[in-house]
Amino acid sequence: MSTSTLAAKPLSKAAQPFWRDLRLGDHLFAAFVLLVAGIVFNRYHAAMDGYEQAILAGATLALIALGWFWKSVRVFFPVAGLLALGGIALYGGDLARGQSAFWLKYALASQSAAMWMCVLFFLATLVYWGGLLRRSATLEAIASGLTWAAAGAAVVWFFVRWYEGYLIGPDIGHVPVSNLYEVFILFCLITSLMYLYYEERFATRRMGAFVLLVVSAAVGFILWYTFDRQAHEIQPLIPALQSWWMKIHVPANFVGYGSFALAAMLGVAQLLVAKGWLASRLPAYETIGEVMYRAIAVGFLFFTIATILGAMWAADAWGGYWSWDPKETWALIVWLNYAAWLHVRLVKGWRGNVLAWWAVIGLLVTTFAFLGVNMFLAGLHSYGGL
Template identity: 45%
Template sequence: MPISRDILEDLDEPSLLRRLTGRDWLWALLVLIGTAIAFDRFHADFGTIQDVLLASTAAGMIALGWFWRQFEGFSLAVTVLSLSAIALYGNSLAAAHRDPLLLFLLSSPVAITWSCALFLLANAIYLLGLAVRSDSASQGLLSWGSRLTWAAVTMGFVALMVRWRESYLLGPAEAQIPISDLFDVFVLFNVVTGLLYLYFETRYRQKSLGGLALLIVSAASLFTFYLMFQFHGAHIGPVNPELRSYWIKIHVPALFIGYGAFAIGAMVGGAWLLRARAERLYPDGRVTRRLPDLQTLDDVMYRYNALGFVFLTLGTILGALWAEQAWGAYWSWDPKETEALVVWLNYAAWLHMRYTNGWRGKTMAIWTIVGLLLTTAGFIGVDVFLPGLHSFGRL
């Protein structure tokens, strides 16, 4: 029997190459140019590992931009602002006291202040957007919350970039990627968590979760302020020789993607509980109207926890490799390692319960929040109070 031709048309899914637009290629070109410049300037100081890291960064950024359009504009903003700050500094930190742009916007303590303040403001506006009576006002407010969050994340990343440069301007004792003490990693936590949340916004076309999701970032921002004003957290001190290793550049960020994902997972768990309660009390209320439905929230919570688990696993194993090289033991039952293990076991149990016993809803939401408390208590408590190999974050 002949088969009519029209029934076989329009079936091809365009391949990746064909789906890419001119904009995508432009993005790739920009990243490659940036990478080439970096390689040209620094390859004399690079070893194989650094070359590999640079190449992977380039590939990762191209892929991330293709995968998530908003990331492109964000990266460009971070690049332009960071390079401007670096250019303004020239070869002397003294410029921070002279140049108005550095003084009020771009020098790292100022940029961090901006970032934290913007997070707090964004959070407030998101919450307002969830709470106001009028739906159109809500839309407007939520959009503004989103813009402010992008601004906060941008400033935070710029701050880290600039801080990196500042540490090199201070001298060889201080020169280090700024993810090595408690203050640094709080800034890192803010930006990573903010970015992870923003990805959700794009992916689910939903902004109403912002007010709840960012609560944890707001708390961390307040703590950043506390460190800054009570403990001179923004001061860049000399670096412990143990931390002079390329491992820190992958070990710490991997773990903070994990921590950030757990943090949002817990906040979504909170949103689940809030919505479940609202559905009972005010079935037609604003929260019920605006928050994603329970099943979506459950799904989102699971996804963030799974993402966190993957990166916690990766980060911990990278840490083990580093530990083997630095301390001669891949596992020392150091408080921090043990804390990571406890957190890992907790989420492993959570995921097992969901998969194999099919647990959903309230218990899992509460458990997720408890999990975050455990993670936080472990992270800050171990860092600040228990002596060990990882005590880099003492106050």
């Protein structure tokens, strides 16, 4: 095929509206998502304010777009959603059934789903490494399947825990993104799904051994935080978090955090390839760099959105968009760090090890902004400490 033919293809696709490329499967998926959203709205709209109804509408459209863009989620989200609905139905409005109903106790209650998620992510990490070191496509496929299953368990945890909060009391229930235990599970879900997308997009499973390491580190924190601090117990929201802003600010933030963590682990992989270590087993040096760039670009976009949403939340709660609180200051440092990373790559044309090291160090900066500020620096956001 000639270069001119290759160049003409994108132009012909861009010349017609995107909906002309939609197939029957695309329309059926959209209809299914709209049907489920309609059922949710019909059942729960009385308990939802206008902002929550707008979030439901936005999430519905976003899921449809994601399903059109990434075909694999057409199976993943319906299956995980049905399992979550099964867990909710098994409760029958009685929280005590979580300790007596077999499937709730051992699989579908939120804490059971969280423990399954932890086990599956640990197993996926080990199997990814086995597949990488033995060059086994079978082990890599099994590891990918385990990662999908772990992400599915996280989705079940999310919706069942949300419901369990309302079973405790209408004033207790809230979207589970309010404390470190909840957001670390959200981090595992987002990071693993982002990795699975890139795994499919670049047709290689050999980056999973590195990316799943950071997910397993988060899982280790979740287990420690659960058994040492009993953090899995559902608590009422503190006044500072009783805002609908939390429901959009926190998830957007964690798309950013997940992207930056993924990029940092790929930076480690790229540096090893540059030294000749595992070079014959990992994807090409340039491929790893390209995935790292795309992850940081997505993360920067969502972190920017989250920062803007955080400023609007601050104005609503404290009367000002910016107060140079330590959390705000370090969020700005993180934003400037990745803005500079993208600038030198896109404008200056930098490539190679310097950007890989920058991505690795960037994760340390981001981790301090997320955890260290709350632990060591007093401010308006000090309620998020360990």
